[in-house]
Amino acid sequence: MADGFVPWPAHEAERYRRAGHWRGTPLGRLLRDAAAEHGGRTALVDAGTRLTFAALDAEADRVAAGLATLGVRSGDRVLVHLPNRAEFGVLLFALFRLGALPVLALPGHRESELRHLCDLAEAVAYVGVAELDGEDHRPLARALLTACPSLRHAVTVGDPDDPDALAVATGWADLARDPVPLPDPDPSGPALLLLSGGSTGLPKLIPRTHDDYAYNARTMAVLCGLGPADVHLAVLPIGHNFPLACPGLLGAVTAGAATVLAGNASPPEVFPLIEAERVTVTALVPPLAALWTKAAAWVDADLSSLRLVQVGGARLPEPVARELPGALGCDLQQVFGMAEGLLCATRPGDPAETKATTQGHPVSPDDEVRIVDADGAEVPDGEPGELLTRGPYTLRGYYRAPEHNARAFTPDGFYRSGDVVRRMPEGGLVVVGRVKEQINRGGEKVSPEEVEQHLLHHPDVAQAVVIGVPDDVLGERVCACLVLTQAPASAPDPAALGEFLHGRGVAAFKWPQQVETVTTWPLTGVGKIDRRALTVLAAGHVRTTR
Numbered sequence: 263m264a265d266g267f268v269p270w271p272a273h274e275a276e277r278y279r280r281a282g283h284w285r286g287t288p289l290g291r292l293l294r295d296a297a298a299e300h301g302g303r304t305a306l307v308d309a310g311t312r313l314t315f316a317a318l319d320a321e322a323d324r325v326a327a328g329l330a331t332l333g334v335r336s337g338d339r340v341l342v343h344l345p346n347r348a349e350f351g352v353l354l355f356a357l358f359r360l361g362a363l364p365v366l367a368l369p370g371h372r373e374s375e376l377r378h379l380c381d382l383a384e385a386v387a388y389v390g391v392a393e394l395d396g397e398d399h400r401p402l403a404r405a406l407l408t409a410c411p412s413l414r415h416a417v418t419v420g421d422p423d424d425p426d427a428l429a430v431a432t433g434w435a436d437l438a439r440d441p442v443p444l445p446d447p448d449p450s451g452p453a454l455l456l457l458s459g460g461s462t463g464l465p466k467l468i469p470r471t472h473d474d475y476a477y478n479a480r481t482m483a484v485l486c487g488l489g490p491a492d493v494h495l496a497v498l499p500i501g502h503n504f505p506l507a508c509p510g511l512l513g514a515v516t517a518g519a520a521t522v523l524a525g526n527a528s529p530p531e532v533f534p535l536i537e538a539e540r541v542t543v544t545a546l547v548p549p550l551a552a553l554w555t556k557a558a559a560w561v562d563a564d565l566s567s568l569r570l571v572q573v574g575g576a577r578l579p580e581p582v583a584r585e586l587p588g589a590l591g592c593d594l595q596q597v598f599g600m601a602e603g604l605l606c607a608t609r610p611g612d613p614a615e616t617k618a619t620t621q622g623h624p625v626s627p628d629d630e631v632r633i634v635d636a637d638g639a640e641v642p643d644g645e646p647g648e649l650l651t652r653g654p655y656t657l658r659g660y661y662r663a664p665e666h667n668a669r670a671f672t673p674d675g676f677y678r679s680g681d682v683v684r685r686m687p688e689g690g691l692v693v694v695g696r697v698k699e700q701i702n703r704g705g706e707k708v709s710p711e712e713v714e715q716h717l718l719h720h721p722d723v724a725q726a727v728v729i730g731v732p733d734d735v736l737g738e739r740v741c742a743c744l745v746l747t748q749a750p751a752s753a754p755d756p757a758a759l760g761e762f763l764h765g766r767g768v769a770a771f772k773w774p775q776q777v778e779t780v781t782t783w784p785l786t787g788v789g790k791i792d793r794r795a796l797t798v799l800a801a802g803h804v805r806t807t808r
C-alpha cells in the first residue's frame with residue numbers, strides 16, 4: 263500500500279464495496295465514461311476556453327503523456343497551484359490517469375505554504391501560473407525549485423518562456439504529447455491529497471482514494487439532482503473540496519453536466535456570466551451568499567436559470583438563509599462538509615425551516631456520527647458535543663502524520679472533527695462551535711499557531727497570540743494580540759504586519775485584520791493564556807481594517 267496512507271480495515275472496505283459505494287472505478291475513468299456518453303457536450307468553460315467532454319478527455323491523455331515524458335510516474339506527488347482555469351481540469355485528469363497524486367494548494371498560498379506542502383509530500387513537480395491578478399508568479403516557481411530538494415520540475419501555465427508551459431490557447435504548448443497507454447491505478451489507493459484547514463500549525467494532507475472520492479462526488483451529484491442539462495459554476499477556488507467534488511467539477515463530470523470556472527465571485531462580474539452560461543448550480547461560502555443576496559437587487563442580470571445555491575464552509579447566518587431563496591430565485595442547500603470526508607446537507611424536499619436553520623444530515627447511509635462530551639461519552643439529542651465520524655469517504659489517517667493521527671482519531675477509527683454540533687429533533691445537525699484551535703474566516707481556515715510562529719520573527723514582537731474575533735461580514739476575523747519588545751517607536755498595525763507576512767511568503771487570507779497590544783496576558787485559573795478574555799477585549803474595540 264502507498265506509503266503514508268492509512269487504509270480502511272478490510273472488513274469495512276468489503277462492506278462499502280458490497281453496498282455499491284466503492285465501485286473500483288479510477289477517477290480518470292469518470293471522464294472517459296462521460297466522453298463516451300456526452301462527447302459533444304460542453305464539459306469545461308473558462309474566460310478563454312470551451313472544451314467538450316471529448317476534447318477534455320483527449321487533452322487529459324495528451325498531458326498525461328507529456329508528464330510521463332518529464333518523468334512523472336504513478337504514485338509521484340505533483341503540487342498543483344492553479345486558479346480557476348481550464349488547465350486545472352485537464353491537469354487533474356491527466357494526473358489521475360497517470361496515477362500521480364495532485365496536492366491541491368489554494369491560489370492564495372505563497373512560498374511559505376507551498377514549500378511546506380512540497381516537502382511534506384516530496385513533490386516531484388510544481389504546476390502554477392506565470393501570472394495571477396497582475397502578480398508575476400515565476401519567481402515563486404523558481405524559488406520553490408531551489409528550496410525543495412524533491413522538486414524536479416516547475417511548470418508555469420501561460421508562460422511564453424517556459425518550454426513545458428501548459429496553455430489551452432496554444433494547444434497545450436510543449437507539455438502535451440501523443441497519448442501513451444497507461445495502466446489504471448489501484449482504485450482503492452490514494453488518488454489525490456487535499457489540504458486540511460490546519461489547527462495545529464501547518465496544513466496536513468488528506469489522502470482521498472479513487473473509490474471514496476468518486477462516491478463523494480456521485481452521492482452529492484445525485485442528491486443535487488445533477489444531470490446533463492445542468493451547468494455548474496465554480497467561484498470558490500477549484501482545488502477546495504466543495505467546488506471540486508460536492509458535487510462540484512467531479513460530480514458534474516459524473517453527471518455529464520458542464521462546469522464554468524470563474525476567476526472572480528463579485529456580483530457585477532459573475533451575474534452576467536450566470537446569465538450568459540445559463541448556470542443552474544453553484545457553491546458559495548456565507549460571506550458570498552450574503553453579498554449575492556444583497557446584490558440581486560442592484561446588479562441587472564437574468565438569474566432565472568439558477569435552481570440551487572449551496573452554502574457551506576462556515577456558519578450561515580439565519581437571516582441570510584431566509585432571504586437568499588427569494589432574492590436569487592432558487593433553492594438553498596446548506597452544506598456542512600470537511601476535506602477529511604463527512605458531508606452533511608439539507609435535502610431538496612426538506613421544509614424551508616430545516617433549510618434555513620440546520621446544516622442537514624450526513625449524505626451516506628453508512629456515515630457514522632457520534633456526538634460526544636469531553637470524556638468521549640455520547641450526549642443526548644439536542645445537547646452540544648464534539649462530532650466524531652467514520653464512513654465510506656472519511657479518511658482513516660492524515661498522510662505521513664502518525665503522531666497527529668494518534669490524537670485525531672479514536673482507536674476504533676472515528677475522526678475527531680473538532681466541531682461542536684447539536685442534533686435537532688428532525689435529525690438535522692446544527693454547528694454551534696468548535697473545540698479545535700482554528701479561525702474560520704468566512705470559510706477560509708487559519709491556524710492561529712502557524713500565524714503566531716511567523717509573527718514571532720517580527721523584530722518588535724516578543725510574544726504573539728492569534729485569535730478569531732466575531733465579524734459581521736466574515737463571521738470571524740483574524741486578530742493578532744501582541745506583547746511588544748521594549749517600546750518600539752510605534753506598534754505594528756495590520757498593514758505593517760501584512761507587509762511583514764507577505765515578505766515571509768504567507769497567504770494574504772491569514773494576515774491579521776486587527777492588532778491588539780497588551781503588556782500582560784489575561785490568564786485562566788490554571789495559568790494558561792485566556793484566549794476567551796482576549797477575544798472579548800478585541801471584540802470590544804473598533805474594527806481596524808487593512
Ligand code: OOB
Nearest residue numbers: 503504508574575576577597598599600601621693
Ligand atoms: C469545508 O471544508 P474544510 O476542510 O475547508 O473545512 C471544514 C470545517 C469543518 O470542520 C467546520 O469547522 C467548518 O469547516 N464548516 C462549517 C460548515 N461547513 C464547514 N461550519 C459551520 N457551518 C457549515 N455549514 O469547509 C467544506 C467541504 C465540503 C463542503 C463544504 C464545506
